[in-house]
Amino acid sequence: MEPLRGGRLANLSDEEKARLKAMRPDEKIPAWAFRFLQSISDVTVVLSGMSDMEQMKENIKTFCEEKPLSEEEKKNLLAMANEMVRKIVLPCTACHYCLSHCPQGLDIPTLLALYNEHCFTEGGFIAPMALSSYPNDKLPSACIGCRSCEAVCPQQIKVSEAMADFADKLGM
Ligand code: SF4
Ligand code: SF4
Numbered sequence: 001m002e003p004l005r006g007g008r009l010a011n012l013s014d015e016e017k018a019r020l021k022a023m024r025p026d027e028k029i030p031a032w033a034f035r036f037l038q039s040i041s042d043v044t045v046v047l048s049g050m051s052d053m054e055q056m057k058e059n060i061k062t063f064c065e066e067k068p069l070s071e072e073e074k075k076n077l078l079a080m081a082n083e084m085v086r087k088i089v090l091p092c093t094a095c096h097y098c099l100s101h102c103p104q105g106l107d108i109p110t111l112l113a114l115y116n117e118h119c120f121t122e123g124g125f126i127a128p129m130a131l132s133s134y135p136n137d138k139l140p141s142a143c144i145g146c147r148s149c150e151a152v153c154p155q156q157i158k159v160s161e162a163m164a165d166f167a168d169k170l171g172m
Contacts, residue, residue: 001047003033006124019080023073030055031062036077039068089116090162091155098149098159104142108149108159111140115166128170141167 004010010030012020020032027035037043046063050056069077094109102108118127131139143163150159 002124002126003037003046003048004030005033006049006121006126008121008124009033016080016084019076023076027067028058028062030058032077034059034062035067035069036074038066039074085120088120090157092116092157093155095154097152097154101148101152103146103148104137104144106138106140106143106163111166112157112159112162115140115162118166118169123169127166131170131172139167139172140164140170141172143167 009032012029017029020027020029024032034046034048037046048059050059090112092109092112094113096109098108114127114130118124136142140163143160145160145164147160150157153159
């Protein structure tokens, strides 16, 4: 599921597109995610959401051919993916040091993982869906900005700002 990460992997910067085109000039950008999956032998079914007939036609065209990535292409693609992720997400390692310091009892690493997901996909459905099962007093909006967690975070993450931004983005 979500091979294109809610469309995020089809929507690259000009520089990122140029890097992919340099490797396979004729490959469409969204097809790279599918070619990556074709390179994993255990993946037998790919579920990709499509918004219109054009996308469906493109996907059918892509899957008419089996063109898995070479080792070199895979290495380049993963390096690109790492760069993309590093630019956007907060470097929470889920060490859990902060948990016992939160007076609100928030599951900070899980919330940050969902925040990262939400930022990376530019507002996908995964975070809102996951948080819909949370009680109100465990949502990002329950953060009181005390920054106790920040005082012990080895990654020096500004958790209070992330929680405020997350609550704002979710409108919760
Ligand atoms: S800043 Fe927010 S998340 Fe961090 S300890 Fe305080 S209430 Fe918890
Ligand atoms: S202390 Fe920092 S790195 Fe560790 S789980 Fe909390 S926010 Fe993440």
